[in-house]
Amino acid sequence: MQANNKTLITIVTEASLENKLSKELDDFGVHGYTITDARGKGARGLRSGDWDVESNIRIEVICSELIARELMNLLQERYYDNFAMITYSHEVFVLRPEKF
Amino acid sequence: MQANNKTLITIVTEASLENKLSKELDDFGVHGYTITDARGKGARGLRSGDWDVESNIRIEVICSELIARELMNLLQERYYDNFAMITYSHEVFVLRPEKF
Amino acid sequence: MQANNKTLITIVTEASLENKLSKELDDFGVHGYTITDARGKGARGLRSGDWDVESNIRIEVICSELIARELMNLLQERYYDNFAMITYSHEVFVLRPEKF
Amino acid sequence: MAEPIILFFIFGVLAGLMKAELRLPSQIYDFVSTLLLITIGLKGGIELAKQPFLSLLPQIVAVFLMGVLIPLLAFPVLKLLGKFSRADAASIAAHYGSVSVGTFAVAIAFMGTNNIYFEEYMALLLVILEIPAIIVGIVLAKGLSKQTQWGEVAHEIFTGKGILLLLGGLFIGWIAGEEALGSIKPLFFDLFKGILALFLLEMGIIAASKLGALRQYGFFLLIFGITMPLVSAVIGIGVGLLLELSIGGTAMIAILAASASYIAVPAAMRLSLPEANPTLSLTASLGITFPFNVLIGISLYYELAVIAHQYFGA
Amino acid sequence: MAEPIILFFIFGVLAGLMKAELRLPSQIYDFVSTLLLITIGLKGGIELAKQPFLSLLPQIVAVFLMGVLIPLLAFPVLKLLGKFSRADAASIAAHYGSVSVGTFAVAIAFMGTNNIYFEEYMALLLVILEIPAIIVGIVLAKGLSKQTQWGEVAHEIFTGKGILLLLGGLFIGWIAGEEALGSIKPLFFDLFKGILALFLLEMGIIAASKLGALRQYGFFLLIFGITMPLVSAVIGIGVGLLLELSIGGTAMIAILAASASYIAVPAAMRLSLPEANPTLSLTASLGITFPFNVLIGISLYYELAVIAHQYFGA
Amino acid sequence: MAEPIILFFIFGVLAGLMKAELRLPSQIYDFVSTLLLITIGLKGGIELAKQPFLSLLPQIVAVFLMGVLIPLLAFPVLKLLGKFSRADAASIAAHYGSVSVGTFAVAIAFMGTNNIYFEEYMALLLVILEIPAIIVGIVLAKGLSKQTQWGEVAHEIFTGKGILLLLGGLFIGWIAGEEALGSIKPLFFDLFKGILALFLLEMGIIAASKLGALRQYGFFLLIFGITMPLVSAVIGIGVGLLLELSIGGTAMIAILAASASYIAVPAAMRLSLPEANPTLSLTASLGITFPFNVLIGISLYYELAVIAHQYFGA
């Protein structure tokens, strides 16, 4: 991985987890995150976004590759069994790598 | 492509296509998708998001590279001529590749 | 970079910059952009999205690698000091490379 | 002119021209137009409850035929004089053959302010009139080709938010009747004009945003956007006289005829006739005809109805 | 049946079944339910201001015990007859032990339309009744294990939007009193039924979307979703008689007992009992019990309360 | 204190401190504040229609000068005592020289509840007072440098949602006049206090979220956020006496002076003075001064106005 490259993880999951995951991310020591509202469909059926209970959020976190792997594993362990959730990651180029 | 890598396609298009494209994706056999509301500008001018008629949506689909190419070609063929639409794709790392 | 590959820049920043950045992008000569509403946390603290003043937007621009670098540098120079803002970029595959 | 809702519209246009950041969130636009559509439906439904449905058959048939006629008139003008492609001409014609609920709401407010009686079942005719122009537009563009998936078109029309909320309101008003609706009147009826004011503020901003496109598409669209409603209004007045409606009712038919759709038809055309450029039709219907009707047309057509009744009325 | 708010619900269900694009933006759903919750709280608070709080202790205790009893009854049925997993049975039981604010709002409207007196402090009992079933549900699933983070559960319950807005409304109504609330009545009280109509429109659409899942999860859930509220209603009527409430008050307790949560409990279960499948409980509570209560249950329970008062009333 | 809208604010603060999930969607915040701004504008406009505009020139000039004076007083205090950077001191000073529409709305409600007469054209003075402090703030930070793009600053100020909606409301009220506005009163006037209650609920939550930052930025900001409005209120009372306003009018000028902007000025400073830290000014104006004014200030300034009128009144 190049010096200016970091890993961007995206988490798509149930909106009701927003508070819990924000805390989780804070505790995990990532330096920031970005959240947007979403809806979608997956193994756990249609999540239409019509009301809170059936809404998704999409969380993006930029961090080091190492932290990214750990974070994905932690999420898999804690949430995949019981929650509608997917995570994926890829490399991105950033200008201030020390920030992330 | 590594075993854990899949292709993420993003489609940005007119909100009025949401139902039609959801059905298209279901028929196409992808295992899920995520939708967010968007606005933007492109060759077909400003789409301000002020009201339904001028809103965009942003659809993300994770699938195999093969399906991704087919899907992009199908969209190009059916929609590019007459609709505000762009699609782009890139590889992402996922934890449960068999899911997508 | 392959013939069909372009660079996708994502900018996450304060919603109050939307008009100014849209103009900046137009002047810069990019062919389009996509905006979604967001919230998040970073070095400048929590931006909860509860009201305009504390909302973020997420802007995506697909363009050539060259323009992408220039755009990121310009944003860094003009905005990083005083605004909550991050930018990152990566390569994407597109079907009509001449469009972007 | 000191009608406040009109002032809200003008204020919206000015704010739009100043590129002010005044737009309401799209969700609020949705909320506000949902309220208007339901209210218009309910008002119509209350009236329907008061008379045998079959007695309205002549009105329904006449208005349906008018909805077929107007796009057939508009199409050759757009194709030959306007030099639009077949699809574009058909799409614009469909917009003008159909109706604008926003214009209708302003007309209701106008009649209310000036204490003008009109047959309240107009809301039913509004729904009826939305439909034929869409079908005519598709046939004009594609011929009676078997390719058109009419089932899908019908689904699109009847499950579109606009028509469905009107129909829902009509049925609820019809079944429940005026008295039972008393409890929901504070929201749907008392707030009607205030909600309409917010709606017109937003419509003003959107209309202003269309003026840029106007420069691009030129002079013909401007002329068409003003002449066509005038022609349609005259047809509408003729229909009103034929049906022996009151002066207010005649004016209402004229207003329905003169208004151009910007919700139901764009949505239907987008899916059934995607090769038509939606910017053209929206520029005409929202950027020119809607402001013209709101600012000048409605009272003009009413004056015409008054005169027509003097000369030809029963 | 010609009650317009019920017609809005039916209209929503039909629109949902037609897969129409009628859904309100989720932000409007939020707005509308916020208004309802505050209004219900305020109404209850006004009543609380009129009597010494301690005099309500018997009602509070009785309703709390009822909230413990109902899930204890439902759980074995779900586990043994329904063959649900321990977690699923516990979660569904918790939904049915708790209450639905939407059903309560329709009941208020029903009592209003029919001029039936009931003890207005019901809103307080509504809040009380939300809570025990959640705790019972968790204990049923996990036992009294030390693992359960009760602090977190309590935080989740009391900072959830539903309960907090009800409590806030109760306190504001209580402290301010009826007269001072006059100035905010036009929004919260006069619009109540209109807002409720919009809410039911949306609930109809959501309920319809649950019917698909119903086919999947089968017949048992359908039977349970209708039988359980009937059983609970009878228990509620018993409690009402014990407490020597008015007929309307007795019917209200029955309605509270018969209704199943779809906001507070799903949120709490999602975090405290994530292994329970939320689709099951929402399909039952929203797809079956809510429509049943709104369309049939409320007036049925009222009739039962009338009869019970004839036979057993003071 | 039993004023319900104040209770909504307190409830919001408590919910915010509990980190409850009570926040309204930002679109609803937008809707609610749009309604308030238009209503305040309309109320002012109605009054303007009743008197020759030029007769208000003394008030306009006096208030404008007050808007220049207050930030000039605040700036050295912030820079020398508070040890803030030049930009931060200038930005905070601008916030305190300008006004808060939310506080003004609560003041209108306060005057209404207590039947206190005040000159209704205050809404015009509110708009006037928004502007000079922004200019003074920029000049304080940058000097009269040619670099400042005053055209852009002016565009930012006048096309900002806050001022434009107030101005729009003023003009519509002015042109239409009281009678014509009757039809939109149910939405804009009857619901005013209810909408204000929702707004204050949300403001309470936002204000509570600022208290964390307060700990970080320390004691000085707390003292400043309470002392500054007191000083400004005294100046405002002086201006009110000079202008020979009624007691209510004098109190209103004091409230305008004492309130600190959290919409128009932050937006303008963000673009014209981006090096100023917005957290500092928002913590002070929203986290301290707004709650202080709403809970204590408004009635305190009124008492001061009463006393001042006894001693110095005409």
Ligand SMILES: Nc1ncnc2c1ncn2[C@@H]1O[C@H](COP(=O)(O)O)[C@@H](O)[C@H]1O
């Ligand atoms: N293949 C996919 N592509 C994109 N988004 C997906 C995909 N599968 C699931 N999602 C998103 O992730 C959420 C949870 O997925 P699931 O746990 O499979 O129900 C869905 O509601 C979608 O928003």
Ligand SMILES: Nc1ncnc2c1ncn2[C@@H]1O[C@H](COP(=O)(O)O)[C@@H](O)[C@H]1O
């Ligand atoms: N170069 C671009 N970068 C990012 N988004 C774009 C770009 N071009 C177009 N878009 C998005 O795609 C939508 C449709 O594009 P178009 O068909 O070019 O009008 C626009 O409204 C934008 O939201």
Ligand SMILES: Nc1ncnc2c1ncn2[C@@H]1O[C@H](COP(=O)(O)O)[C@@H](O)[C@H]1O
């Ligand atoms: N590490 C990160 N990952 C994802 N988003 C981030 C990250 N850091 C900052 N952001 C987003 O960028 C915005 C501005 O960041 P900052 O300038 O660091 O306050 C934040 O409000 C977040 O939405």
Ligand code: NA
């Ligand atoms: Na027409």
Ligand code: NA
């Ligand atoms: Na229950």
Ligand code: NA
């Ligand atoms: Na001030």
